[in-house]
Amino acid sequence: MTTLVEARGLKKRFGDTTAVDDVSLSVSRGEVVGFLGPNGAGKSTTMKMITGFLEPDSGTAQIGGHDVWRDPAAAKAKLGYLPEGAPAYGEMPVADFLSFVGKMRGLRKAQLNNRLAEMAERVRLTEVWSRPIEALSKGYRRRVGIAQALIHDPDVLILDEPTDGLDPNQKHEMRNLIREIAPNKSIIVSTHILEEVESVCSRAVIIASGKVVADATPRDLVGSKDDGRAIQIRISSPEEASVIEKIKPLVGGAELEVMERMNGSTRLLLRYNDKPEDTHAIKTRLKSADLPVEEVGIYRPRLEDVFRDVTTRIH
Amino acid sequence: MTASLSSVSVVFGREFRAYFATPLAAIFLVVFLALAGAMTFFVSGFFARGSADMAAFFTWMPWLFLVLLPAIGMRLWAEERRSGTIELLMTMPVAPWTIVLGKFLAGWAFTGVALALTTPLWITVNWLGSPDNGVIAAGYLGTFLMAGAFLAVAACISTLTKNQVIAFISAAIVTFILVTAGLELVLGAIRGWAPYWLTEAVAALSVLEHFQRITQGLIEAPTLIFFGSLIVLALMINTFLVDLKKAQ
Structure with missing residues (x-):
């Protein structure tokens, strides 16, 4: 080339x-x-x-x-x-x-x-x-x-x-x-x-x-971020804050961040900096706690997320 | 070198046509001819003088040109900077001086057109009497050279701003200084305090002095060098300033 x-x-x-x-x-x-x-x-x-x-x-x-x-x-x-x-x-x-x-x-x-x-x-x-x-x-x-x-x-x-x-x-x-x-x-x-x-x-x-x-x-x-150390959860509840409080003790010390709110549902990002967590384990735990969780999965960032991430880190 | 000359001629062609793309050219020509005519016939009394020459016409040229040539030169660079087209020009594979020269020559040629339109006066003079046509030709040469000098100065100043009005006014002020430098009025004001060499230097800048000699039919080397070097110097500064100011 x-x-x-x-x-x-x-x-x-x-x-x-x-x-x-x-x-x-x-x-x-x-x-x-x-x-x-x-x-x-x-x-x-x-x-x-x-x-x-x-x-x-x-x-x-x-x-x-x-x-x-x-x-x-x-x-x-x-x-x-x-x-x-x-x-x-x-x-x-x-x-x-x-x-x-x-x-x-x-x-x-x-x-x-x-x-x-x-x-x-x-x-x-x-x-x-x-x-x-x-x-x-x-x-x-x-x-x-x-x-x-x-x-x-x-x-x-x-x-x-x-x-x-x-x-x-x-x-x-x-x-x-x-x-x-x-x-x-x-x-x-x-x-x-x-x-x-x-x-x-x-x-x-x-x-x-x-x-x-x-x-x-x-x-x-x-x-570059798709390494299993970040898991996303989608919840759908009018009492977002209280649900988040209930989720916190169940996810094994992850850093919790609200990424997006859309049409009544909220996308949460869990960051595991040292030890990757198993998506299924978390899913089971949340389900058994009877929380309004719609989806648990590996976090696949969109380019927009990466862009925001790398350009705001510097400021 | 051929490539440089050809880009000079490409720029020249575009710029020359650009004058006629707007009503500016027509307005300029009408204003110039009307003012030149009014000054020659009414103020100087062309007919009453009873002399077959064009002195009544040429006398007014420096004063008309110090208003009209800044108007021709103001758009040359200010407009390029305002519209951003200077970015196109300066990323083309040509030397900046070829663009400076092409633009200048286009404006100068346009002035030539304006002067050519005054030739009916020349014909009239020949019809009424028998003038010294050599003196008149020298007068035209001098007028054209002076126009070139004023235009080069105006083009140079138009690189300093994106605003054509500011370019016009600044150029008019500078050309006014060039015209009046040799007048006793100005020299007298300086002589009182300035050293001898400065007074002489200011006097030597006088466009009027050189212009008057050439319109009397005296085509002398100092006059040609004076106008020639004024044009060359202004264009060199122009090239330097374009490079300096283009990105601001």
């Missing part, structure tokens, strides 16, 4: 605050990395440093083997970038804008026309081809942004919140598009929508307060 993006020890301070603190990241061909984090965690800043737009205080970034600061032209030639909010020249028709970007990227004549035609079809812009960008809907504008990033068929694609503000259908389309182009490229997608990561990304990198706090496949992230 070829590594197409290689960032090492990126650091950036704005005044007194450290926006990005020692972030390293490498992405191979064929990988789609979901870049996750709460707002203000440093996602955009990191991406701007990898694209060569923002100079890091320290650290390096390489695209396709070229350092973005020492050899910017070669590095940027291999890069397609959709900045946050998909900026574009509003007064220009879609065709003119894409043709401008293509020419700036060195495409000419037949080659340019081929790429334009392919973009029109692949990103489905034919309908709005000669309309000014400022007259387009959000979904179309975002697609124009993707098209300008793809026009020169780059090896590396960096997309800053490509689905932000789109409706569910448009989001679905955008994800399909990303999946389609993924096999031959390295793609970094920032988002705060977790289902997006599960559906399109082969790897999730979670960043919080400027630091990488997790870097694994979405499945591993979720699975």
Whole structure:
């Protein structure tokens, strides 16, 4: 596997605050990395440093083997970038804008026309081809942004919140598009929508307060907690608090935490830090105590739980 | 080098067309021609002077340009920063100076269009009498060079803000200083306290002094160097500032 993006020890301070603190990241061909984090965690800043737009205080970034600061032209030639909010020249028709970007990227004549035609079809812009960008809907504008990033068929694609503000259908389309182009490229997608990561990304990198706090496949992230030391219980009772009090002595000294309340039922998490407990034993004990327990099982966290867990630990 | 020149021309093409995509271009041209005409005919008394030359026209150019060129230059960078398109530009595989130059040349060419539209006056002068066309040509050259210098300054200043109005006003102030630097009014105020070299330095900055000489038909090296170096210096500072301010 070829590594197409290689960032090492990126650091950036704005005044007194450290926006990005020692972030390293490498992405191979064929990988789609979901870049996750709460707002203000440093996602955009990191991406701007990898694209060569923002100079890091320290650290390096390489695209396709070229350092973005020492050899910017070669590095940027291999890069397609959709900045946050998909900026574009509003007064220009879609065709003119894409043709401008293509020419700036060195495409000419037949080659340019081929790429334009392919973009029109692949990103489905034919309908709005000669309309000014400022007259387009959000979904179309975002697609124009993707098209300008793809026009020169780059090896590396960096997309800053490509689905932000789109409706569910448009989001679905955008994800399909990303999946389609993924096999031959390295793609970094920032988002705060977790289902997006599960559906399109082969790897999730979670960043919080400027630091990488997790870097694994979405499945591993979720699975990393599936070790039998955490058991979940669902109870359904209007007197939740008193039921919880009654459960406490029966579960063998577990740490007890309310995870979620939904439709009158409560999801409890029991953490056994040292010795795993047997799910069945607990089930039997609770049943015989005649408590309104609906379900006892191994705790399988959703990505959302992991996200909350790793990003709040730091604060 | 060819790649650089071609990206200059791609940026130039986009920017030049952008002027005509909004009503700004039409408004600018109308205002310019109306003001130039009004000044020449009514204030300077073009006909009453009874002399076949264009001095009545050129005299007003520095004063018109110090308002109009900041208007042309204000959007060049402020708008890129406001809309975020600067992120696209600066992540393209081209050297930043090629973008700076392409934008500047587009604005300058637009000014050229405005000046070209005043040539009916030149024809009129030839129809009414027999002017020294060499002097008039020199006057146009001087006007165009001065426009370039003002535009380079305005473009440079527009990198400092995301707000076009602020860019306009700041550029107008700076060009006003450049125009008035050589006037006795300004020099007299400095001479009292400043050392000799400073007074001379301020006087040397005077656009008016150089402009008046060239409109009299004197195309001299110091004048060409003055305007040329003002343009080059402003564009170099522009390139530096774009890099410095782009991400803020």
